[in-house]
Structure formats: C-alpha cells, structure tokens
Amino acid sequence: MTDISPREGHHDSTAAHEVEARPGYLPVADIPHRPRATDTDPKAARRAERQVASMFLLSMLFAALFVVAYVAIDKTTIIYIPVFGDVGASQIALGFTLGASIFLIGAGAIQWAKKLMPDVEVVQMRHDQVSPQADTDEAAANYERGKDESGFARFKMIRRTLIGALVLFPIPLVVMLRDLWTPTAAEQGQSPADILSTTLWHEDLRIVSDGTYAPVRPEDLPVGGLISAVPEDLREVEEVEGNLNARGKAAIILVRMSPDEIRSQQGDGWDYQGILAYSKICTHVGCPIALYEQRTHHLLCPCHQSTFDLADSGNVVFGPAARRMPQLPIGVDAEGYLVARAGFAEPVGPSFWERG
Amino acid sequence: MTTTSPVEKAGGATAGYVDQRIGSNKFLSRNLGKVFPDHWSFMLGEIALYSFIVVLLTGVFLTLFYKPSMLEVIYDGSYVPLKGVKMSEAYASSLDISFDIRGGLLLRQMHHWSALIFVAAMAVHMFRVFFTGAFRKPREFNWIIGVVLTTLGLLAGFSGYSLPDDLLSGTGLQIARGIMQAVPVVGTWAAFLVFDGEFPGTDFIARLYGVHILLIPGLILALVTVHLMLVWTQKHTQFPGPGRTNDNVVGYPLLPIYMAKAGGFFFIVFGIIALVGGLVTINPIWIFGPYTPDQVTAGSQPDWYIGFLDGALRVMPNIETVFLGWTISWNILIPAMVLPGIMFTVLGLYPFIEAWVTGDKGEHNLLDRPRNAPTRTAFGMMAIVFYALLWVGGANDIIAVAFDLSINSIIWFLRVTLFVVPPIVFVVTRRACLGLQRRDREKLLHGYESGRVLRLPHGEFIEVHQPLSDKDLAVITSKTDHLPLPAPEKADAEGVRNKHYRWQSMRHKLSSFFYADNVPKPSAAEIEAGQHHVAHEAELEAPLHEYEDADEIRQYHGGVLHHPGEPETNAEQIEQQRSQH
Numbered sequence: 002m003t004d005i006s007p008r009e010g011h012h013d014s015t016a017a018h019e020v021e022a023r024p025g026y027l028p029v030a031d032i033p034h035r036p037r038a039t040d041t042d043p044k045a046a047r048r049a050e051r052q053v054a055s056m057f058l059l060s061m062l063f064a065a066l067f068v069v070a071y072v073a074i075d076k077t078t079i080i081y082i083p084v085f086g087d088v089g090a091s092q093i094a095l096g097f098t099l100g101a102s103i104f105l106i107g108a109g110a111i112q113w114a115k116k117l118m119p120d121v122e123v124v125q126m127r128h129d130q131v132s133p134q135a136d137t138d139e140a141a142a143n144y145e146r147g148k149d150e151s152g153f154a155r156f157k158m159i160r161r162t163l164i165g166a167l168v169l170f171p172i173p174l175v176v177m178l179r180d181l182w183t184p185t186a187a188e189q190g191q192s193p194a195d196i197l198s199t200t201l202w203h204e205d206l207r208i209v210s211d212g213t214y215a216p217v218r219p220e221d222l223p224v225g226g227l228i229s230a231v232p233e234d235l236r237e238v239e240e241v242e243g244n245l246n247a248r249g250k251a252a253i254i255l256v257r258m259s260p261d262e263i264r265s266q267q268g269d270g271w272d273y274q275g276i277l278a279y280s281k282i283c284t285h286v287g288c289p290i291a292l293y294e295q296r297t298h299h300l301l302c303p304c305h306q307s308t309f310d311l312a313d314s315g316n317v318v319f320g321p322a323a324r325r326m327p328q329l330p331i332g333v334d335a336e337g338y339l340v341a342r343a344g345f346a347e348p349v350g351p352s353f354w355e356r357g
Numbered sequence: 358m359t360t361t362s363p364v365e366k367a368g369g370a371t372a373g374y375v376d377q378r379i380g381s382n383k384f385l386s387r388n389l390g391k392v393f394p395d396h397w398s399f400m401l402g403e404i405a406l407y408s409f410i411v412v413l414l415t416g417v418f419l420t421l422f423y424k425p426s427m428l429e430v431i432y433d434g435s436y437v438p439l440k441g442v443k444m445s446e447a448y449a450s451s452l453d454i455s456f457d458i459r460g461g462l463l464l465r466q467m468h469h470w471s472a473l474i475f476v477a478a479m480a481v482h483m484f485r486v487f488f489t490g491a492f493r494k495p496r497e498f499n500w501i502i503g504v505v506l507t508t509l510g511l512l513a514g515f516s517g518y519s520l521p522d523d524l525l526s527g528t529g530l531q532i533a534r535g536i537m538q539a540v541p542v543v544g545t546w547a548a549f550l551v552f553d554g555e556f557p558g559t560d561f562i563a564r565l566y567g568v569h570i571l572l573i574p575g576l577i578l579a580l581v582t583v584h585l586m587l588v589w590t591q592k593h594t595q596f597p598g599p600g601r602t603n604d605n606v607v608g609y610p611l612l613p614i615y616m617a618k619a620g621g622f623f624f625i626v627f628g629i630i631a632l633v634g635g636l637v638t639i640n641p642i643w644i645f646g647p648y649t650p651d652q653v654t655a656g657s658q659p660d661w662y663i664g665f666l667d668g669a670l671r672v673m674p675n676i677e678t679v680f681l682g683w684t685i686s687w688n689i690l691i692p693a694m695v696l697p698g699i700m701f702t703v704l705g706l707y708p709f710i711e712a713w714v715t716g717d718k719g720e721h722n723l724l725d726r727p728r729n730a731p732t733r734t735a736f737g738m739m740a741i742v743f744y745a746l747l748w749v750g751g752a753n754d755i756i757a758v759a760f761d762l763s764i765n766s767i768i769w770f771l772r773v774t775l776f777v778v779p780p781i782v783f784v785v786t787r788r789a790c791l792g793l794q795r796r797d798r799e800k801l802l803h804g805y806e807s808g809r810v811l812r813l814p815h816g817e818f819i820e821v822h823q824p825l826s827d828k829d830l831a832v833i834t835s836k837t838d839h840l841p842l843p844a845p846e847k848a849d850a851e852g853v854r855n856k857h858y859r860w861q862s863m864r865h866k867l868s869s870f871f872y873a874d875n876v877p878k879p880s881a882a883e884i885e886a887g888q889h890h891v892a893h894e895a896e897l898e899a900p901l902h903e904y905e906d907a908d909e910i911r912q913y914h915g916g917v918l919h920h921p922g923e924p925e926t927n928a929e930q931i932e933q934q935r936s937q938h
Contacts, residue, residue: 096635104628110621286535323677
C-alpha cells in the first residue's frame with residue numbers, strides 16, 4: 002500500500018480543483034463526499050479486509066470441494082432435497098460448489114472495491130467525436146490524390162468493367178448453393194411442390210396402427226375413439242430412405258363416430274361405418290395434432306390451437322389455420338382390414354406458394 | 358511510481374518489451390485511469406456481456422461431447438426409460454451429456470440458462486438505453502449494433518434450442534419450416550435447400566450446428582467487440598447530477614475501481630448462472646423423447662424470447678388467399694415475417710426517426726430522465742406492452758389451463774387489446790411523464806412539501822417547504838426545453854413557392870406532437886427566488902429545529918460512529934454545526 006491516496010485531502014469539496022498534478026491521478030469531482038466507516042475507522046477497515054480475504058478463502062474451499070464431489074459422488078445417485086425433490090446428487094453438489102467458488106471471487110472483489118478502494122468520484126473531460134478540420138481536409142486531399150493517381154475517374158472502361166466483375170464474381174458462390182438440396186433417386190425430376198403434394202397413400206394400401214404396425218380392423222376402433230396410424234409400407238420406406246420424411250406427410254388419425262353424427266365429409270362416403278381418416282399434420286405450420294375432444298369432435302393443435310371439426314369435413318372452427326385437415330378416403334379390403342381407397346386429394350401439411 | 362517486488366519488476370519489464378514492439382504503453386497511459394460513471398442500470402449491459410462469455414465457455418465444453426448427427430442409433434446410456442429406443446445420434450449424445458458425463462448436465466443447463474439471461478439482459482439493457490435517450494448522437498451506430506446483436510441472440514438461442522433433437526426442439530423446427538414454406542415465390546425452394554429436401558431430412562442438425570457454434574457466435578463476438586470499442590472511445594453516457602455536464606465524465610477510474618467492480622461482477626454473474634444451472638432444471642430433454650414428425654407434446658412452449666412470435670402466430674386470424682393459383686398465407690406471413698420485420702426495423706431506425714422529428718443535431722452525453730421525453734417514453738411503453746401482449750398470446754394454452762379460461766376468449770381478448778391497449782398506455786404514460794414534469798417544476802419553485810405546518814406569530818399558518826439538495830437540484834435542472842421545429846412558409850418573401858412545404862409541414866407537426874405539452878423549466882431567476890423563499894420559511898422554523906436537531910444528534914451520537922476527537926455533548930455538536938454553516 003502506498004502512502005499517497007487520492008482520498009486524502011479531498012473530503013471537502015473546496016479543495017477539489019487545485020489538487021491534480023500527480024501522474025496517474027485525476028481531478029476529484031466537485032461533489033460533497035461522505036466518508037465511509039472504513040475511511041475513518043481503522044477497525045472497520047480491518048474488518049472489511051478480513052471479510053474480503055475470507056470470501057477468497059471460501060472460494061478456494063469450494064473449488065476443492067467441487068473436485069471432491071466430482072470424484073466421490075456417483076453420477077447415478079439420486080437424493081431427496083426438500084423443495085427440489087428427487088435430484089441427482091452429483092449435479093446438485095457440482096453446481097453448488099462451482100457456483101459458490103465463482104460467486105465468492107466476485108463478491109470478494111466487489112466488497113474490496115466498495116469498502117477499501119477510494120469512493121471519491123473523479124472527472125475526465127470528453128471531446129467531440131468530430132475530427133479536427135485539418136484532418137478532414139487531409140483525408141479529402143488523400144482521396145483526391147488516390148483518385149487522380151489511379152485514374153479511376155478518367156479510365157471509364159476500366160471503371161465499368163471492374164464494377165461489372167465485382168457484381169458478377171459472387172454469382173458462382175450463390176449458384177453453388179443449389180446443391181444444398183440434392184434430390185434422392187425417387188425425387189429426381191420433381192419440383193419441391195410436387196414432392197410436398199404426394200404422400201405414400203394410394204389405393205388399397207393398408208392402414209396400420211402407429212408403433213405396432215398392426216393392420217386395423219374397423220371393430221378395433223370403438224365409437225369415440227382415436228388412433229394414430231400410418232401406411233403399411235412406411236417401415237420399409239423408412240428403412241430404404243433412412244429418414245423420417247415419409248412419416249411427416251403420411252401420418253394420419255382415425256376417429257370413429259356414429260355415422261349420423263357426421264355432418265359432412267370431403268367426399269361422398271369417404272368414411273367407413275363412421276370411421277374417418279384425416280391427416281395428422283396441421284395445415285397451419287405443420288405440428289402433428291392429436292388432441293381430440295370426442296364429445297364435440299373437435300381436433301386441437303397443441304402448438305397454436307387451431308381447431309378443426311372432424312364431424313364437419315375437418316373444417317377450421319377456430320385458430321390461425323386457414324385450411325381444413327385433408328381427409329383420406331377409406332374402406333376395407335377382402336380380409337376386412339382398413340385400407341385407403343385413394344391417396345390424399347390435396348397436399349397435406351402447411352401451405353406453400355405453388356399449392357394453389 | 359516505484360515498483361518494488363520482483364513480480365512487479367518482471368511485469369514492468371514485460372510491459373516494456375511489449376511496448377517496444379506494439380507501443381502498448383501509449384494505450385495504457387490513456388486508458389488505465391479511464392473514468393466510467395456509476396449507476397446500477399449500467400450493469401445491465403455488463404450482465405449481457407458476461408452471460409455471453411459464460412455461453413461461450415460452456416458451449417465449448419458441450420461441443421466436445423455433442424454429436425451433430427441425425428444418424429439413427431439405439432440408445433444404451435444410463436437413462437433407463439429410453440434404453441433401447443431408436444433415436445438420432447444428436448439426441449443420444451445430448452442424453453449422454455445429461456446423464457453419463459459428470460457435470461455434463463450442469464454445463465448444459467448453465468449453457469441454456471446463460472443464453473436465456475443473455476437475451477433477457479440485452480432486452481433490459483436496450484430499455485435502459487432507449488428510455489434515457491442514450492441512443493442519441495453520437496451513439497446511433499451502437500444502437501444499431503445493439504439491435505443486430507439482439508436479433509442474433511434470438512437466432513443463436515433458437516438454433517441451440519433445436520440441436521438436442523428431442524421432441525420439443527423438432528417441433529420448433531417444424532414450425533420454422535412451416536413459416537419458411539409460407540414465403541411467397543421462393544419459400545418452398547428455400548425450405549428444400551435449407552433442409553436438403555423434405556422435413557426433417559437427415560442433414561439439418563449438422564448444418565444448424567455450424568451456424569450455432571461458429572457463424573452466429575462469431576458474428577456476435579465481432580459485433581460485441583465493436584460495441585465495446587465504441588463505448589470506450591465515445592465514453593459512457595452519464596446521468597445528470599452535481600458536477601456532471603455534457604462535456605465531462607464523473608465517476609471512478611478503471612484501475613482499480615472498475616477492474617474490481619466489473620471483474621468481480623463477471624464472477625458474480627458466472628457464479629449465479631452456475632448455481633441456477635446446478636439447482637434449477639431447464640429443458641429436461643429426456644422427458645420429451647426423440648423427435649418424430651408425427652408426435653408432439655401438449656403445452657409445448659418455445660424459450661421465452663421466441664414467445665412473442667409464437668403468440669403472434671396464435672393471435673393472427675386465419676387469412677389465406679389464392680391468387681392466380683398461387684397461395685399466400687397471410688396467417689403466417691404477417692405474424693412471423695412482416696410483424697417482426699417491422700418491429701426490428703422501427704427499433705433499429707428509431708434514433709434516426711427521432712432525430713429527424715426533433716431536428717436535434719447536438720451531441721448528447723448526459724442522459725435524459727424518461728419523464729423529460731414524454732413522447733419517447735410513451736412510445737417505448739406502448740411497444741413494450743404490445744410485445745407483452747403477444748407474449749401472453751404465446752402462453753395462451755398455459756393460461757387457459759391455469760385459470761380455467763377458454764382459449765378462444767383469450768385469443769379474442771388479445772386480438773382486441775393488441776390494438777386498444779397500447780394507445781391507452783401511450784396516453785397514460787405521456788400524462789404521467791408530464792405530471793412528473795409539473796411536480797419537478799413545483800419542486801424548483803417551492804421546494805419539497807415537508808408536511809409540517811407552522812403557525813407564525815401573527816397567526817398565519819404556513820406549510821414549511823424544504824430546500825432541494827444539491828443533487829436533486831442538479832438532476833431536476835438538467836432538463837432542457839426543446840422547441841418544436843418552426844412551421845414552414847408556403848412561399849418565401851419573394852413569392853417563390855416552397856417545394857418542400859408538405860414534407861416540412863409534416864415534420865413540423867410531428868415535432869410539435871413530440872414536444873407538445875412540455876412543462877417549461879422555470880428560469881434561473883425564478884428557481885433562485887423559489888429556493889430563496891424556501892430558505893426563508895426554513896429560517897422561520899429554525900428555532901423549533903434547534904431542539905429537534907439536538908435530539909437527533911443524541912441518537913446519532915449513541916451509535917457506533919463516534920471517534921476520538923469528536924464532540925461528546927449535544928451542546929458541543931450544535932456549536933460545531935453552527936460554526937460550520
């Protein structure tokens with residue numbers, strides 16, 4: 002500690018301006034200043050010093066405890082802590098010791114600054130951002146010289162071809178972005194709109210229950226029930242393609258209501274004995290929908306709460322979706338399993354420009 | 358300065374070595390003692406900076422364990438409920454970080470929490486800068502950088518939210534893809550290019566990963582650097598107060614005060630994030646299961662900063678038009694593209710709009726008190742309320758369940774209030790600011806109302822007013838009265854028509870609106886007369902105070918702050934006070 006402190010002699014505001022000749026020190030602001038306890042009472046200052054040092058000491062302790070916890074606590078141990086419930090012991094111990102060791106460094110440093118470092122405000126002058134006129138003039142002169150020496154203004158042809166070259170050179174870089182999408186063999190020759198407009202569904206394709214891939218008989222589905230279903234060949238397609246794209250379009254829900262509850266459908270007799278098949282993908286922005294209220298036959302999207310009435314052609318009754326849920330015409334095959342009678346008549350999922 | 362210890366000697370030698378090569382001492386001589394003003398609200402930007410550093414540190418750790426791959430694997434880690442489940446490598450490695458790497462969950466949660474805090478701190482910092490007019494000349498560029506940083510913060514957060522490839526993150530991406538597809542003309546192609554075909558594809562996580570860990574943080578880091586360099590060279594703004602002018606900075610020097618305070622504050626922020634990351638669960642990805650495009654969880658919510666966009670999507674009526682066979686999804690375009698586009702553009706351009714309206718070309722280093730710019734304050738409050746209502750919309754399902762309300766009525770309520778409430782807030786805020794201005798004027802002219810009633814010897818009752826403290830006086834008198842731009846002339850004296858009449862007239866009207874009803878600050882003479890009057894009242898009351906003061910001194914004196922050499926009796930102290938005055 003040096004014996005010169007900027008604090009000394011400046012407590013009274015009158016002395017403020019004459020002071021500053023010492024290098025490294027700035028003029029003290031002309032503001033009344035109240036000394037802190039640590040300024041006037043050596044005991045308080047020593048107490049503050051001890052507080053700061055203890056915080057740093059505790060920080061070291063917690064850093065050491067972190068290492069102990071890392072080594073000693075098994076990662077699968079679960080403990081019960083009131084308020085927090087059942088929690089991973091390792092997670093809690095590591096978080097607490099790491100947090101405490103870091104926090105205490107900060108707390109110590111701030112206590113040090115607030116209690117023991119000078120709290121007398123000092124003054125520095127600002128300067129306008131604008132450059133001195135001489136500098137501006139010189140910059141302008143340099144620009145003129147550059148223009149003159151390069152002949153940028155004179156050589157019209159050079160100037161124009163340079164601008165042309167600079168405009169064209171990024172084009173190859175942009176063109177190369179085209180192959181960000183490399184169509185698969187099946188997608189060859191199709192536009193994005195075509196691809197979005199087709200699903201796996203076609204005539205006589207069996208409807209299987211999602212998860213078990215078991216074909217569905219009409220009697221499997223009670224009135225008021227809903228199941229998620231996919232086309233029978235989805236599993237193979239996913240194996241071949243190695244992605245979930247087909248699922249994202251082909252997922253459907255089957256709901257059953259008593260036939261007299263069905264007010265309208267997207268096509269005559271597209272149900273089978275009150276069983277209706279609708280796309281599962283919301284026509285708003287594509288969230289899968291499965292919140293079904295059987296009493297009202299309303300289907301609600303959990304993302305943005307678009308609501309569709311499945312007893313009334315899947316029309317929108319509320320929410321931001323603009324289009325009804327596409328319906329899939331269904332029937333049964335010779336063995337009595339539910340099948341699609343055709344693919345979807347319109348693209349499923351969110352709207353797109355070319356959809357029409 | 359004499360250096361004594363060997364460490365200091367070595368330090369000095371190093372400084373000399375470096376200086377001979379890069380001239381660093383020139384910089385140090387100017388900047389080690391650089392003065393920064395002190396105010397709690399100046400810490401908000403610091404929180405943003407420090408939480409960003411924590412995001413970077415924890416993020417680097419996560420990259421060592423996370424695998425950005427959508428390759429399908431069978432999970433075989435410690436989390437029993439998902440054992441044997443098919444999932445992407447991205448999700449499996451996120452689970453491994455959470456369950457099989459000691460401290461992994463802590464770092465993952467710290468990463469998420471610090472990202473949330475980063476965006477929140479930027480938002481609140483922006484409020485501070487906006488309401489105090491710190492964006493005015495010469496700091497407009499830094500405001501724009503701040504707006505860009507906020508936008509990048511949202512992108513950084515959203516891209517990170519999407520990486521674990523759990524059900525929730527995939528749903529977020531599905532929505533983003535739906536929005537992309539709704540863009541007229543190019544939307545479908547853009548979505549196919551970005552996702553390498555249909556959703557979800559197998560490439561997107563890997564692509565997003567590069568964006569999340571390199572591109573966006575690189576941009577943020579670069580812009581933060583410029584942001585800080587500008588703060589440094591332009592010097593920090595300060596609030597009005599005694600001794601503070603537009604041409605000086607009053608505060609504490611970098612070394613040692615801010616080295617300790619700001620450095621310490623970094624550790625405080627870091628430490629708190631570690632504690633929160635250790636103790637409070639965020640985004641428990643193991644609950645949701647792996648992503649598949651045909652499943653979703655009820656009550657799925659984005660991170661807080663995307664909430665307003667989600668709310669806008671929910672509140673928007675379902676308008677879609679088909680024009681010549683082309684589909685335009687207004688129900689998606691307006692809330693998810695047009696609205697945020699307008700919001701961020703207006704935000705970014707605000708300094709220029711205000712400067713144009715007011716015609717103010719001066720440099721401003723002294724901050725405005727929000728009440729002294731009522732129109733700006735009201736505009737800001739209006740924007741915040743609008744944003745908050747959208748945010749409420751983003752949580753409409755949660756609110757509906759929690760308060761047993763109908764989702765439909767919440768949406769209809771929001772569709773109306775989004776247009777009705779912000780203007781009301783504008784008017785109310787403006788009136789409140791003007792009321793505060795009037796109160797300030799009262800204080801300057803008549804001092805504080807003390808609530809003490811005094812009966813004078815001739816029977817008159819007066820309320821005693823107290824003079825303003827130096828600080829209050831400086832703060833209140835910092836208000837500058839601006840005049841609206843003058844109304845333009847239709848034609849000049851020689852009858853030449855003013856071509857810019859309509860433009861100037863609009864500007865005049867806006868400017869008049871901006872400064873309308875401003876309560877003028879009393880003149881210096883009026884203030885002096887007012888404070889003089891107050892002093893006179895205080896004098897009338899003085900005999901009463903002698904006794905009261907004596908009493909106070911006794912209490913004070915009984916405290917801990919007595920030091921040798923100080924007066925020991927009340928009489929002595931009163932004597933001393935008198936001699937001081």
